[in-house]
Amino acid sequence: MRNIFSMSNVDKLSYGMDTASVKNNVIAENIANVDTPTYKASKLEFDEVMQDFLGTGKKLPLAQTHAKHFSTGGFSGVPADYVRFQNNPSLRNDGNDVNLDYEMSEMAANSVLYQELSQITAGTFTKLKTAIQGR
Amino acid sequence: MSFTHVMDVSATGLSAQRIRIGAISSNLANAQTTRTADGGPYQRKDVVFEQVMKGEYAGGVRVQRVIDDEKPPTLKYEPDHPDANEEGYVAYPNVNPIEEMVNMLEASKSYEANATVFETAKQLALRALEIGRA
Numbered sequence: 001m002r003n004i005f006s007m008s009n010v011d012k013l014s015y016g017m018d019t020a021s022v023k024n025n026v027i028a029e030n031i032a033n034v035d036t037p038t039y040k041a042s043k044l045e046f047d048e049v050m051q052d053f054l055g056t057g058k059k060l061p062l063a064q065t066h067a068k069h070f071s072t073g074g075f076s077g078v079p080a081d082y083v084r085f086q087n088n089p090s091l092r093n094d095g096n097d098v099n100l101d102y103e104m105s106e107m108a109a110n111s112v113l114y115q116e117l118s119q120i121t122a123g124t125f126t127k128l129k130t131a132i133q134g135r
Numbered sequence: 136m137s138f139t140h141v142m143d144v145s146a147t148g149l150s151a152q153r154i155r156i157g158a159i160s161s162n163l164a165n166a167q168t169t170r171t172a173d174g175g176p177y178q179r180k181d182v183v184f185e186q187v188m189k190g191e192y193a194g195g196v197r198v199q200r201v202i203d204d205e206k207p208p209t210l211k212y213e214p215d216h217p218d219a220n221e222e223g224y225v226a227y228p229n230v231n232p233i234e235e236m237v238n239m240l241e242a243s244k245s246y247e248a249n250a251t252v253f254e255t256a257k258q259l260a261l262r263a264l265e266i267g268r269a
Contacts, residue, residue, distance in 0.1 A: 017263070021138060024259065028141040028252045032148030032195040034245050035155070036184040100248055111255050115262050122266045 008128060012054065013121045019049045020114040022079040027107045030098050037094040041086040041103070046113065049082050138263075141256040147187060147195030148249035154198045155182045155242045159235050166230040169218040176218075177228040179204035204229055 023044040033039040090097035158180040168177035185199040206229040214223030 021141075021259070024138070024256060025141050025144070028144045028148075028256065029193045029195065031245075031248050031252050032144050032151075033184070033186050034148075034248065035152070035241070036186050036196050039186055100244075104248060104251065107252060107255055111259060114259050118262050118266055122268070125267050 008124050010121060010124055013117050013124070015053055016046075016050060016117045017114060017121070019044070019046055019053075019079040020110055020117065022083075023110050024107065024114070026083055027103050027110065030103050031100065031107075033096075034098045034100055034103075035096070037096060039096045039098065041088060041098045042083050043086045043106075044079065044083050046110070049079050053077070138256045138260040142253055144193075144195040145249045145253040145256065147197060149246060149253070151182075151184055151196045151198050152242045152246040152249065154201075155184075156239060156246070158182050158201060159239045159242065162228075162230045163232060163235050166228060166232060166235075168228055169216070169225055176208045176226045177230070179206070179228060179230045 023046055026042050026044045030041045086097065086099075088097040088099055162179050165177040171177050181202050181204055183199045183202060184196055187194040187197050208226035208229050210224040211227055212223055213219055213225045216225045219225050
């Protein structure tokens with residue numbers, strides 16, 4: 001079902017914003033636990049989630065051409081399912097492997113990305129309004 | 136999963152680091168305290184951090200408990216001191232000011248990092264509210 005919003009990519013943009021906000025969650029959790037013994041840092045790869053969502057990744061999309069085919073399984077549609085451990089080598093004696101500088105730079109980059117997406121989304125709505133009102 | 140959740144998580148980080156700084160300030164203030172209500176010299180305090188789990192979701196960090204450092208006190212020979220033992224030695228607290236200062240730097244850097252995350256989450260939430268305003 002193609003509607004006015006899917007034609008203008010709003011659904012993709014909002015999914016991207018969702019992913020970025022989940023990633024922000026993951027980063028906040030890592031930074032909050034920067035001094036917690038044995039804590040292991042997690043990560044969320046924005047590109048990986050989006051490639052699966054848009055079907056442009058390395059995974060070849062499997063077509064379900066028959067009702068009795070197994071489900072393609074690959075894409076869950078929930079960014080939170082892509083959260084994985086970073087498995088950094090830990091040099092600390094309390095077993096914590098959070099790299100604070102990495103987390104802060106990831107957060108800055110993620111924040112710019114989110115603002116970019118929200119700006120494009122806002123611009124899309126502005127264009128739609130212009131088209132509807134005809135001025 | 137929203138920005139308010141990020142703010143909650145960062146707030147737990149802020150309060151945990153603040154409690155840690157409280158323990159450090161208590162240690163530095165009592166670095167020379169030779170008598171306490173429990174008898175004996177002041178014992179160095181340390182905090183134990185633990186990750187908070189709300190069901191299966193991670194929800195930040197908390198101070199699980201405050202522990203006493205069991206390292207032996209430092210003995211100094213001061214026979215005129217009222218707290219000296221029979222041999223003339225006074226038990227001073229097991230507080231090493233250099234160690235405390237290093238911990239304080241670490242705690243204050245972690246506090247700043249959490250404050251930055253909080254600020255970023257706030258900016259992003261406000262930015263999301265601007266969509267559709269034209």
